[in-house]
Amino acid sequence: MMLHFERTDSGNPDFIALVRLLDADLAIRDGDDHAFYAQFNKVDSIRHVIVAYNDQKPVGCGAFKPFDAHTVEIKRMFVLPEWRGKGIAAHIVQNLETWAAELSVARCVLETGKQQPEAIALYIKCGYVVTPNFGQYIGVDNSVCFEKTL
Secondary structure, eight states: OOOEEEEEOTTTTTHHHHHHHHHHHHHHHGGGGGHHHHOOOOOOOOOOOEEETTTTTTEEEEEEEEETTTEEEEEEEEOGGGGSSSSSHHHHHHHHHHHHHTTTTTTTEEETTOOOHHHHHHHHHOOOEEEEOGGGGGTOEEEEEEEEEE
């Protein structure tokens, strides 16, 4: 395995292709709730994206966008099913955190769904702690929100 992590933005064609697969997976997992979540997952102007490559093949991605003056929200985390369980997602999170810290960001927040136990386990493994649901996720039973101080 020859992993490489590229910093890019949401115009990257590999990121766009991976996000299409992510959205297809989430449509199945979220069921009737998918339209609610999809409205918060637009990627047309995200300036901070990481794409993971094995050799030249894109195998995973993640991004962050501004949340408040000192916080970013991690979004659009995805690893191809055949590449899961190899630590790639944790490396993507680490790369996003490093980039955010370079930009003087103090904290990362994120939201995932209860139907995504792998994601919940990943964020706990990466040092995130459950926090009360924020913003549009307040009162949404399926949402689990996390935060981490950098």
